[in-house]
Amino acid sequence: MKKPALERPVLLDVQDIxxxxxxxxxxxxxxxxxxxxxxLGIVGExxxxxxxxxxxxxxxxxxxxxxxxxxxxxxxxxxDRDEAELDLYAIGEARRRALLRLEWxxxxxxxxxxxxxxxxxxxxxxERLMAQGxxxxxxxxxxxxxxxxxxxxxxxxxxxxxxxxxxxxxQRLQIARTLVTRPRLVFMDEPTxxxxxxxxxxxxxxxxxxxxxxxxxxxxxxxxxxxxxxxAHRLMVMRRGQVVETGLTDQILDDPQHEYTQxxxxxxxTP
Amino acid sequence: xxxxxxxxxxxxxxGLHKQFLLHGQGGLEIDVMRDLSLTLHAGECLVLAGRxxxxxxxxxxxxxxxYCIDQGxxxxxxxxxxxxxxxxxxxxxxxxxxxxxxxxxxFLRVVPRVAAVDVVxxxxxxxxxxxxxxxxxxxxxxxxxxxxxxxxxxxxxxxxGGEQQRVNIARGFIGxxxxxxxxxxxxxxxxxxxxxxIALIGEAKARGAAMLGIFHDEDVRDRVADRLLPLDxxxxxxxxxxxxxxxxxx
Amino acid sequence: MDGYxxxxxxxxxxxxxxxxxxxxxxxxxxxVPFGGREMPMPYGWGTGGVQLTASILGxxxxxxxxxxxxxxxxxxxxxxxxxxxxxxxxxTTATTAADVIQTRHRIxxxxxxxxxxxxxxxxIPEPLRFIEPSEQETRLMxxxxxxxxxHVKLYEDIARYGHIATTYAYPVKVDGRYVMDPSPIPKFxxxxxDGNPALMLFGAGREKRLYAIPPYTRVESLxxxxxxxxxxxxxxxxxxxxxxxxxxxEVITDDKGGRMFVCSDTDYCQTRRGExx
Numbered sequence: 001m002k003k004p005a006l007e008r009p010v011l012l013d014v015q016d017i018x019x020x021x022x023x024x025x026x027x028x029x030x031x032x033x034x035x036x037x038x039x040l041g042i043v044g045e046x047x048x049x050x051x052x053x054x055x056x057x058x059x060x061x062x063x064x065x066x067x068x069x070x071x072x073x074x075x076x077x078x079x080d081r082d083e084a085e086l087d088l089y090a091i092g093e094a095r096r097r098a099l100l101r102l103e104w105x106x107x108x109x110x111x112x113x114x115x116x117x118x119x120x121x122x123x124x125x126x127e128r129l130m131a132q133g134x135x136x137x138x139x140x141x142x143x144x145x146x147x148x149x150x151x152x153x154x155x156x157x158x159x160x161x162x163x164x165x166x167x168x169x170x171q172r173l174q175i176a177r178t179l180v181t182r183p184r185l186v187f188m189d190e191p192t193x194x195x196x197x198x199x200x201x202x203x204x205x206x207x208x209x210x211x212x213x214x215x216x217x218x219x220x221x222x223x224x225x226x227x228x229x230x231x232a233h234r235l236m237v238m239r240r241g242q243v244v245e246t247g248l249t250d251q252i253l254d255d256p257q258h259e260y261t262q263x264x265x266x267x268x269x270t271p
Numbered sequence: 272x273x274x275x276x277x278x279x280x281x282x283x284x285x286g287l288h289k290q291f292l293l294h295g296q297g298g299l300e301i302d303v304m305r306d307l308s309l310t311l312h313a314g315e316c317l318v319l320a321g322r323x324x325x326x327x328x329x330x331x332x333x334x335x336x337x338y339c340i341d342q343g344x345x346x347x348x349x350x351x352x353x354x355x356x357x358x359x360x361x362x363x364x365x366x367x368x369x370x371x372x373x374x375x376x377x378f379l380r381v382v383p384r385v386a387a388v389d390v391v392x393x394x395x396x397x398x399x400x401x402x403x404x405x406x407x408x409x410x411x412x413x414x415x416x417x418x419x420x421x422x423x424x425x426x427x428x429x430x431x432g433g434e435q436q437r438v439n440i441a442r443g444f445i446g447x448x449x450x451x452x453x454x455x456x457x458x459x460x461x462x463x464x465x466x467x468x469i470a471l472i473g474e475a476k477a478r479g480a481a482m483l484g485i486f487h488d489e490d491v492r493d494r495v496a497d498r499l500l501p502l503d504x505x506x507x508x509x510x511x512x513x514x515x516x517x518x519x520x521x
Numbered sequence: 522m523d524g525y526x527x528x529x530x531x532x533x534x535x536x537x538x539x540x541x542x543x544x545x546x547x548x549x550x551x552x553v554p555f556g557g558r559e560m561p562m563p564y565g566w567g568t569g570g571v572q573l574t575a576s577i578l579g580x581x582x583x584x585x586x587x588x589x590x591x592x593x594x595x596x597x598x599x600x601x602x603x604x605x606x607x608x609x610x611x612x613t614t615a616t617t618a619a620d621v622i623q624t625r626h627r628i629x630x631x632x633x634x635x636x637x638x639x640x641x642x643x644x645i646p647e648p649l650r651f652i653e654p655s656e657q658e659t660r661l662m663x664x665x666x667x668x669x670x671x672h673v674k675l676y677e678d679i680a681r682y683g684h685i686a687t688t689y690a691y692p693v694k695v696d697g698r699y700v701m702d703p704s705p706i707p708k709f710x711x712x713x714x715d716g717n718p719a720l721m722l723f724g725a726g727r728e729k730r731l732y733a734i735p736p737y738t739r740v741e742s743l744x745x746x747x748x749x750x751x752x753x754x755x756x757x758x759x760x761x762x763x764x765x766x767x768x769x770x771e772v773i774t775d776d777k778g779g780r781m782f783v784c785s786d787t788d789y790c791q792t793r794r795g796e797x798x
């Protein structure tokens with residue numbers, strides 16, 4: 001038997017990111033690498049700085065110091081050598097926004113933040129495609145219906161407004177809207193956060209399936225260790241703006257090393 | 272008697288230590304393993320023995336990456352070289368578990384509301400296998416383990432302990448991993464299904480899988496073990512011996 | 522008129538607006554902010570257009586003012602009178618005779634010629650406003666050419682009505698760059714924006730924005746490949762002049778359901794009747 005190929009190219013190289021609003025408010029000296037095909041969970045209590053870090057990583061907020069480098073060539077051939085490596089906050093705003101809109105995706109905790117509530121489900125799903133220049137209504141519609149099926153929404157409701165959908169359906173619509181351009185890197189901020197427990201389970205399963213089928217790389221922020229266990233390959237534990245421990249998800253949850261992680265893990269209620 | 276001499280080792284463990292440091296308990300240190308070594312060959316099932324709490328599951332969890340390796344070496348051997356697990360970066364474990372190290376734990380941990388058959392076939396899908404083919408293999412395994420067909424499409428959350436265990440076993444064996452860690456897979460099974468598991472272990476041996484298992488049921492242990500590795504209160508073991516049991520599977 | 526500068530606005534203000542207009546002409550379709558003044562008429566009555574007209578009007582210019590194509594509606598009449606009083610310029614209803622035409626909601630049917638200036642009154646200059654309330658964000662979207670949302674609106678039209686139901690203020694792309702609101706003209710008039718020999722200026726009084734389409738500029742109406750841009754057409758012809766190719770208004774003639782269709786461009790209709798007769 002041959003040695004398995006375990007090397008994964010680095011997709012996102014986060015170097016010494018600091019973004020502080022005040023002492024221990026925000027995130028400080030964060031260093032890590034996200035590999036292609038990996039789901040990295042960032043866990044911690046509210047105020048730990050995980051959401052600030054996500055905003056910096058997702059290109060929404062410039063750091064005080066440090067770099068976020070996106071290696072576009074990771075795992076595939078890239079013709080344009082200049083574009084093979086993008087320093088998120090060194091490239092122009094136009095390039096960064098295009099990157100966020102077309103190659104990356106962001107799933108908000110509250111679907112209302114990620115959806116256009118005033119236009120139909122189909123228009124929501126089609127928007128990123130139209131931004132890419134797709135100009136064929138029939139194709140946009142077909143793609144919209146295909147994605148609705150993919151996220152287990154009734155394609156017959158393609159013309160309905162998101163506000164007529166339940167919270168769980170809205171979240172699935174937001175995910176379809178985000179993934180329709182097949183982004184390589186997706187950021188998720190508490191994607192199951194505001195949902196009923198029964199709805200959460202279905203969404204978690206769907207996310208796992210999509211991650212596998214699309215080969216997504218994901219940075220997932222959550223305070224819910226059970227969600228982290230089911231979705232994340234690897235975890236990063238944050239406290240007061242700093243990373244206290246990183247490792248394989250099962251290791252962090254089954255054999256936490258840091259005092260704080262032990263406290264966090266032992267504080268979870270298990271039914 | 273099964274001969275190990277010309278089988279190549281798949282796994283070697285040497286000088287393994289494990290200590291838990293509980294910060295919440297005032298920095299309490301608990302030694303759970305001291306200087307453990309073992310060798311495991313392809314096509315062999317090594318059974319860990321010893322009283323409950325002696326660290327058998329701990330060893331499996333260290334081999335599966337669930338527990339940190341404080342000290343010692345764990346090496347996997349391949350035709351083209353070895354892989355040191357104690358230095359393996361966290362990101363690499365995902366692929367290793369998908370392709371090399373399989374684990375059947377006592378407890379089923381799955382996404383709620385996912386159908387049993389989907390739970391079972393997931394390890395194949397993770398490798399990019401064809402969905403229809405994977406489903407068929409999952410169904411075949413579930414049928415072998417006598418899980419009634421009407422339950423295949425139900426989420427196992429509401430199943431009995433024995434039924435969940437069978438879903439778990441099917442999920443563990445479907446991937447045909449070259450190294451299988453078996454943590455009491457037969458614990459809550461009836462005699463018929465225990466026999467099925469014993470047969471599955473036999474088939475895994477036949478295809479060259481190396482297995483490290485914990486079986487409390489002595490009858491099962493005697494039927495699957497090629498060798499026994501007793502763990503005692505010295506918290507470790509340096510050698511494994513071949514038990515005085517005959518091969519029950521030919 | 523005593524006590525007022527020529528064309529009502531003081532010369533400093535007119536220079537400021539003319540500078541803004543030069544910038545607008547230099548960047549076709551780009552919205553230029555300007556220091557809009559209070560005019561002696563309420564917002565919504567064409568204060569933006571009036572300020573632009575006041576700034577470009579010369580003593581020798583002949584002015585035409587139309588509202589919905591007609592020279593004789595209240596808005597057109599009052600603006601025409603305003604400039605007669607404050608500038609003393611000659612006015613006309615003949616499209617061909619005019620140097621400057623201020624308009625609300627139409628482009629004349631008679632083709633414009635080089636040298637003429639068409640001044641549009643604009644209520645909402647920002648075509649992205651329907652989807653993005655933040656001015657800062659819409660400016661950034663223009664700067665970065667993030668125009669995907671414009672097609673979201675058209676998509677929504679087709680999804681709801683089976684066709685692009687936007688019939689006026691139909692968004693256009695100017696010179697392949699800026700998406701622009703052509704003011705609430707019927708989409709019937711959109712093709713006249715493209716490559717027009719006249720200079721077209723747009724003024725929004727409330728929002729204090731102006732923009733321009735220089736002569737002979739490429740102007741495309743946004744659409745989908747499988748739902749191409751189309752203009753309205755009528756089964757009827759004009760009941761007065763018989764035209765089968767102009768924009769028609771439906772006029773109710775009695776309370777028994779009687780109605781007729783007539784050209785909305787009164788000058789065009791009258792001219793044709795003169796020709797036809």
